[in-house]
Amino acid sequence: xxxxxxxxxxxxxxxxxxxxxxxxxxxxxxxxxxxxxxxxxxxxxxxxxxxxxxxxxxxxxxxxxxxxxxxxxxxxxxxxxxxxxxxxxxxxxxxxxxxxxxxxxxxxxxxxxxxxxxx
Numbered sequence: 385x386x387x388x389x390x391x392x393x394x395x396x397x398x399x400x401x402x403x404x405x406x407x408x409x410x411x412x413x414x415x416x417x418x419x420x421x422x423x424x425x426x427x428x429x430x431x432x433x434x435x436x437x438x439x440x441x442x443x444x445x446x447x448x449x450x451x452x453x454x455x456x457x458x459x460x461x462x463x464x465x466x467x468x469x470x471x472x473x474x475x476x477x478x479x480x481x482x483x484x485x486x487x488x489x490x491x492x493x494x495x496x497x498x499x500x501x502x503x
Contacts, residue, residue, distance in 0.1 A: 389441060390421055390442035390457040391440050391442075392419055392421065394421070395437045395438065395439070396409050396421065396434035396437060396438055397410065397421070399433045399434060403433060406427055406428070407424075407427055408423060408428035409422070409424070409434060410424070420457060421457045422458045423454075423457070423461065425461045428454070428461060428479070429477060430461070430479055432452075432454075435454065442456070442457050443456050443457070447465060447474065450464060450465050450474050451464060451465060452477050463477045463479055464477070465477055466481055468496070469496040470501040471501050473500075481495055
Protein backbone atom coordinates (compact mmCIF):
# COMPACT_ATOMS: atom_id res chain seq x y z
CA UNK A 385 0.00 0.00 0.00
CA UNK A 386 2.96 2.36 0.58
CA UNK A 387 4.77 4.09 -2.30
CA UNK A 388 8.39 2.96 -2.47
CA UNK A 389 9.71 6.55 -2.13
CA UNK A 390 7.34 7.74 0.59
CA UNK A 391 8.70 7.26 4.11
CA UNK A 392 5.36 8.24 5.72
CA UNK A 393 6.92 11.20 7.56
CA UNK A 394 3.66 13.16 7.19
CA UNK A 395 5.38 16.51 6.59
CA UNK A 396 3.18 16.96 3.52
CA UNK A 397 0.06 16.60 5.65
CA UNK A 398 1.28 19.19 8.15
CA UNK A 399 2.23 21.80 5.57
CA UNK A 400 -1.03 21.32 3.69
CA UNK A 401 -3.21 21.67 6.78
CA UNK A 402 -1.28 24.04 9.03
CA UNK A 403 0.51 26.32 6.59
CA UNK A 404 -1.65 26.32 3.46
CA UNK A 405 -4.96 25.82 5.27
CA UNK A 406 -6.19 22.92 3.15
CA UNK A 407 -6.85 19.27 3.95
CA UNK A 408 -5.90 17.66 0.65
CA UNK A 409 -3.60 14.98 2.10
CA UNK A 410 -4.45 12.18 4.54
CA UNK A 411 -2.65 9.36 6.32
CA UNK A 412 -4.59 6.10 6.23
CA UNK A 413 -4.03 2.61 7.60
CA UNK A 414 -5.85 -0.54 6.60
CA UNK A 415 -6.85 -3.42 8.91
CA UNK A 416 -3.45 -5.08 8.33
CA UNK A 417 -1.59 -2.02 9.56
CA UNK A 418 -0.34 -1.04 6.10
CA UNK A 419 -0.21 2.74 5.79
CA UNK A 420 -0.30 5.22 2.93
CA UNK A 421 -0.45 8.92 2.19
CA UNK A 422 -3.54 9.75 0.09
CA UNK A 423 -3.95 12.95 -1.93
CA UNK A 424 -7.39 14.35 -2.79
CA UNK A 425 -7.46 16.10 -6.18
CA UNK A 426 -10.77 17.72 -5.20
CA UNK A 427 -9.22 19.47 -2.18
CA UNK A 428 -5.76 20.14 -3.61
CA UNK A 429 -5.03 23.65 -4.93
CA UNK A 430 -1.75 22.53 -6.55
CA UNK A 431 0.34 25.06 -4.61
CA UNK A 432 3.26 22.63 -4.50
CA UNK A 433 4.07 23.05 -0.81
CA UNK A 434 4.01 19.28 -0.36
CA UNK A 435 6.50 18.81 -3.20
CA UNK A 436 8.88 21.36 -1.71
CA UNK A 437 8.87 19.75 1.74
CA UNK A 438 9.07 16.10 0.59
CA UNK A 439 12.62 14.90 1.40
CA UNK A 440 12.49 11.57 -0.49
CA UNK A 441 10.86 13.31 -3.51
CA UNK A 442 7.81 11.06 -3.35
CA UNK A 443 5.81 14.13 -4.40
CA UNK A 444 6.93 15.97 -7.52
CA UNK A 445 5.55 18.91 -9.42
CA UNK A 446 6.18 19.97 -13.01
CA UNK A 447 4.61 22.75 -15.06
CA UNK A 448 4.15 21.72 -18.69
CA UNK A 449 2.41 24.15 -21.00
CA UNK A 450 -0.87 25.11 -19.39
CA UNK A 451 -0.84 22.30 -16.80
CA UNK A 452 0.74 21.59 -13.43
CA UNK A 453 1.39 17.88 -13.11
CA UNK A 454 1.80 16.47 -9.63
CA UNK A 455 2.97 12.92 -9.04
CA UNK A 456 2.09 11.73 -5.55
CA UNK A 457 2.18 8.43 -3.66
CA UNK A 458 -1.50 8.00 -4.57
CA UNK A 459 -1.23 8.88 -8.25
CA UNK A 460 -0.96 11.61 -10.86
CA UNK A 461 -2.96 14.83 -10.69
CA UNK A 462 -3.22 17.58 -13.31
CA UNK A 463 -4.28 21.17 -12.75
CA UNK A 464 -4.93 23.99 -15.21
CA UNK A 465 -2.58 26.99 -14.97
CA UNK A 466 -3.59 30.63 -15.47
CA UNK A 467 -2.01 32.45 -18.38
CA UNK A 468 -0.59 35.96 -18.00
CA UNK A 469 -2.59 38.36 -20.15
CA UNK A 470 0.57 40.26 -21.17
CA UNK A 471 3.44 37.78 -21.73
CA UNK A 472 1.19 34.72 -22.18
CA UNK A 473 3.29 32.60 -19.78
CA UNK A 474 1.44 30.17 -17.53
CA UNK A 475 2.24 31.01 -13.94
CA UNK A 476 -0.20 29.84 -11.24
CA UNK A 477 -2.70 27.01 -10.77
CA UNK A 478 -6.23 28.33 -11.23
CA UNK A 479 -7.39 26.46 -8.10
CA UNK A 480 -4.66 28.15 -6.04
CA UNK A 481 -5.68 31.53 -7.42
CA UNK A 482 -9.34 30.89 -6.56
CA UNK A 483 -8.30 29.98 -3.00
CA UNK A 484 -6.19 33.16 -2.69
CA UNK A 485 -9.06 35.34 -3.96
CA UNK A 486 -11.46 33.69 -1.51
CA UNK A 487 -9.09 34.17 1.46
CA UNK A 488 -8.07 37.76 0.67
CA UNK A 489 -11.10 39.22 -1.16
CA UNK A 490 -8.69 40.63 -3.74
CA UNK A 491 -10.46 40.86 -7.11
CA UNK A 492 -9.59 38.10 -9.56
CA UNK A 493 -8.63 40.71 -12.16
CA UNK A 494 -5.67 41.73 -9.98
CA UNK A 495 -4.05 38.43 -10.98
CA UNK A 496 -4.29 38.86 -14.75
CA UNK A 497 -0.55 39.59 -14.90
CA UNK A 498 2.24 37.32 -13.71
CA UNK A 499 4.73 38.77 -11.18
CA UNK A 500 7.25 39.50 -13.95
CA UNK A 501 4.78 41.65 -15.91
CA UNK A 502 3.47 43.73 -13.02
CA UNK A 503 4.59 47.37 -12.91
